Amino acid sequence: MVRDGDTLAIEGFTHLISFAAGHEVIRQRRRDLTLCRLTPDVVYDQMVGAGVASKLVFSWMGNPGVGSLHAIRRRVEHHDPAPLELEEYSHFGMVGHYAAGAANLPFWPLRSYFETDLPKVNPNIRPVTSPFGGEPVFAVPPLNPDVAVVHAQRADAAGDTQIWGLTGCQKEAAFAASRVIVVVEELVAEEVVRADPNRTLIPGIKVDAVVVCPRGAHPSYAQGYYDRDNRFYLEWDRISRDPEALEGWLDEWVHGTATHEEYVEKLGTERWAELTPAPALSGSVDYGDYR
Amino acid sequence: MGDFSKNEMLVVAGARALAGKRVCFVGIGLPNIAVALAQRTVAPAIELIYESGVYGARPARLPLSIGDPCLVTGATAAMSMVELFSYYLQGGLVDVGFLGAAQLDRFGNINTTVIGGYDRPKVRLPGSGGACEIAINAREVFVLMRQSARSFVERIDFRTSPGNLGGAALRAAQGWQGRGPSVVVTDLGRYGFDPDTGEMVLEAVHPGVTEADVRAATGWDLRVAGDLEVTPDPTDEELRLIREELDPDGVYVKG
Numbered sequence: 001m002v003r004d005g006d007t008l009a010i011e012g013f014t015h016l017i018s019f020a021a022g023h024e025v026i027r028q029r030r031r032d033l034t035l036c037r038l039t040p041d042v043v044y045d046q047m048v049g050a051g052v053a054s055k056l057v058f059s060w061m062g063n064p065g066v067g068s069l070h071a072i073r074r075r076v077e078h079h080d081p082a083p084l085e086l087e088e089y090s091h092f093g094m095v096g097h098y099a100a101g102a103a104n105l106p107f108w109p110l111r112s113y114f115e116t117d118l119p120k121v122n123p124n125i126r127p128v129t130s131p132f133g134g135e136p137v138f139a140v141p142p143l144n145p146d147v148a149v150v151h152a153q154r155a156d157a158a159g160d161t162q163i164w165g166l167t168g169c170q171k172e173a174a175f176a177a178s179r180v181i182v183v184v185e186e187l188v189a190e191e192v193v194r195a196d197p198n199r200t201l202i203p204g205i206k207v208d209a210v211v212v213c214p215r216g217a218h219p220s221y222a223q224g225y226y227d228r229d230n231r232f233y234l235e236w237d238r239i240s241r242d243p244e245a246l247e248g249w250l251d252e253w254v255h256g257t258a259t260h261e262e263y264v265e266k267l268g269t270e271r272w273a274e275l276t277p278a279p280a281l282s283g284s285v286d287y288g289d290y291r
Numbered sequence: 292m293g294d295f296s297k298n299e300m301l302v303v304a305g306a307r308a309l310a311g312k313r314v315c316f317v318g319i320g321l322p323n324i325a326v327a328l329a330q331r332t333v334a335p336a337i338e339l340i341y342e343s344g345v346y347g348a349r350p351a352r353l354p355l356s357i358g359d360p361c362l363v364t365g366a367t368a369a370m371s372m373v374e375l376f377s378y379y380l381q382g383g384l385v386d387v388g389f390l391g392a393a394q395l396d397r398f399g400n401i402n403t404t405v406i407g408g409y410d411r412p413k414v415r416l417p418g419s420g421g422a423c424e425i426a427i428n429a430r431e432v433f434v435l436m437r438q439s440a441r442s443f444v445e446r447i448d449f450r451t452s453p454g455n456l457g458g459a460a461l462r463a464a465q466g467w468q469g470r471g472p473s474v475v476v477t478d479l480g481r482y483g484f485d486p487d488t489g490e491m492v493l494e495a496v497h498p499g500v501t502e503a504d505v506r507a508a509t510g511w512d513l514r515v516a517g518d519l520e521v522t523p524d525p526t527d528e529e530l531r532l533i534r535e536e537l538d539p540d541g542v543y544v545k546g
Contacts, residue, residue: 013343013344013358013372014343014356014357014358014359015343015358015360038372039420058418059418059419059420060417060418060419060420060421061415061417061418062417064319064356064357064358065319065320065354065355065356065357065359068415068417072415073414073415076411076412076415077411077412077413077414077415079411088404088418088419089419090418090419090420090421090422090423090424091342091372091376091419091420091421091424092372092376092377092380092381092421092423092424093423095372095373095376099373110376110381110424111381111424111427111428111467111468112423112424112427112428113423114427114453114465114467115450115453115456115465116423116450116451116452116453117404117409117449117450117451118404118419118423118451121409164369165360165363165369166343166344166345166358166363166369167344167369167370167371167372168343168344168371168372169371169372169373171371172371172373221360223360223363223364224360227360228355228356228358228359228360230355230356233355233356277360280364280365
């Protein structure tokens with residue numbers, strides 16, 4: 001469902017980032033993608049390092065809690081092996097960029113960017129005045145990705161998708177996108193979704209495909225299922241500094257595994273045991289039976 | 292001077308500056324530890340808000356990123372980022388926004404985008420994240436950073452987040468709801484801002500640091516308060532909290 005030249009959003013604010021989808025895009029050797037996300041982190045560094053992307057639309061780039069994204073920095077600072085086009089916002093600007101796309105609005109206004117250099121380097125950030133009294137604000141245009149990938153804890157067969165924990169911008173990205181792929185830890189019965197409708201992030205009507213891929217967010221995490229693998233994020237700092245080491249890692253862990261299942265097995269049961277949290281149940285609420 | 296590191300002093304001074312504050316928008320690393328220390332000492336009622344979408348976090352361990360799952364478990368609220376930025380930050384609920392800087396100028400303007408030119412920078416930094424809107428919309432801004440002549444500069448290469456622009460009057464004339472930078476804490480000292488000119492003023496040096504040390508690590512002709520203080524040493528309790536509870540492995544505070 002991802003084609004060469006597409007604009008692709010694999011959202012997730014640290015939480016529920018579909019590394020499995022990113023790796024599949026690398027395996028398929030897609031080219032010339034525009035990658036969107038508030039926080040391009042390790043999976044986008046891997047994708048940029050693998051040569052699938054020609055442009056980033058983003059608001060903060062880094063390896064969260066660790067440091068830099070070295071494959072991306074090589075492209076930006078040294079054009080090595082080629083330049084990478086950047087379209088840069090702040091977080092709220094990027095949020096509004098998706099939200100305008102999701103709501104079918106021509107722009108999203110925000111009280112940001114005043115007296116900064118960001119509008120000078122991104123002509124999509126423009127000053128506008130309120131029609132109600134002339135107050136100045138800034139506006140960003142809609143973003144409508146060709147494809148959005150959302151990793152989630154669970155969905156039913158119709159694609160009704162539920163998550164808990166950090167919800168980031170997944171909802172906005174999904175509603176803004178033309179095609180939506182949901183990757184889930186668990187496929188559940190429709191009744192499970194209907195028993196807790198407040199937890200639904202995206203209804204099936206917006207979802208084009210459901211992929212069942214347990215642990216598909218590793219080394220990111222799924223709240224309650226497995227922890228963030230901070231050790232991997234630290235290791236990536238070392239791997240990504242050296243283009244040969246990066247190439248070797250991709251050969252071993254992405255091209256060298258046919259599916260995410262193989263990748264999960266390769267990590268080993270000990271690693272997974274370390275990453276499994278103790279339970280902290282939410283209790284339950286009473287929606288009421290109104291027959 | 293007692294036995295403590297420069298980063299420990301930075302964290303302690305940052306925490307003390309938060310006395311009495313209520314809602315603090317916080318980043319990861321040293322600011323996070325400073326706020327956690329404040330919560331256990333001078334500001335027990337402080338609520339932590341993270342741009343990942345958490346309000347009222349009570350993390351049971353040291354979060355290694357602002358999206359760490361430990362921030363969600365036990366928090367008051369987990370919300371979408373639209374809600375966080377629209378209703379909480381732009382809606383005016385945030386007292387203090389904590390920001391870091393790669394470069395800072397004398398008016399508290401911040402660069403976290405590039406060193407060098409934008410199109411082919413010498414160093415590509417992370418960019419704004421939420422910093423630009425925090426700098427405009429939080430009631431006040433604290434900057435926490437390590438200081439050197441390379442980070443405290445006459446001219447920043449890129450203005451990611453506005454401070455006092457070219458002077459306090461210029462900032463005030465904008466009519467933004469946030470009054471901008473009020474405190475800067477570095478590993479060398481603590482700064483306030485002159486209400487008339489909007490310029491940073493050195494108010495305290497940390498133990499063992501001289502005014503000359505600070506001047507050598509500042510890229511402009513620094514203003515110094517007439518009654519320059521020396522920051523009191525970290526207390527045993529402050530050091531114990533940092534070393535035993537907040538950063539037991541020394542991930543951030545070591546060095």
